[in-house]
Amino acid sequence: MGGNRWVGACDEPAKIGKPTLIITGTDDNSYMPYANSLILAEKIPGAWLLQVKDDGHAIMAQYPDEINKILQTFLSTASQ
Numbered sequence: 450m451g452g453n454r455w456v457g458a459c460d461e462p463a464k465i466g467k468p469t470l471i472i473t474g475t476d477d478n479s480y481m482p483y484a485n486s487l488i489l490a491e492k493i494p495g496a497w498l499l500q501v502k503d504d505g506h507a508i509m510a511q512y513p514d515e516i517n518k519i520l521q522t523f524l525s526t527a528s529q
Contacts, residue, residue: 474504
């Protein structure tokens with residue numbers, strides 16, 4: 450999906466008023482094309498985007514400690 454084709458319901462992310470963290474792997478093309486994460490991050494005000502190079506869909510299972518650290522940082526910043 451190209452960024453210019455996201456219209457209608459796909460404009461809804463711009464209305465998200467809560468802190469948002471988007472995590473994806475750059476090789477995640479089977480379930481959720483990682484390029485969509487760029488579009489979401491652009492549309493959600495203040496969103497954080499983490500793309501893990503050369504990783505697929507199971508990032509949280511493969512890197513639980515690293516993801517936990519990122520989540521802790523995000524949550525400590527977002528809860529202000």
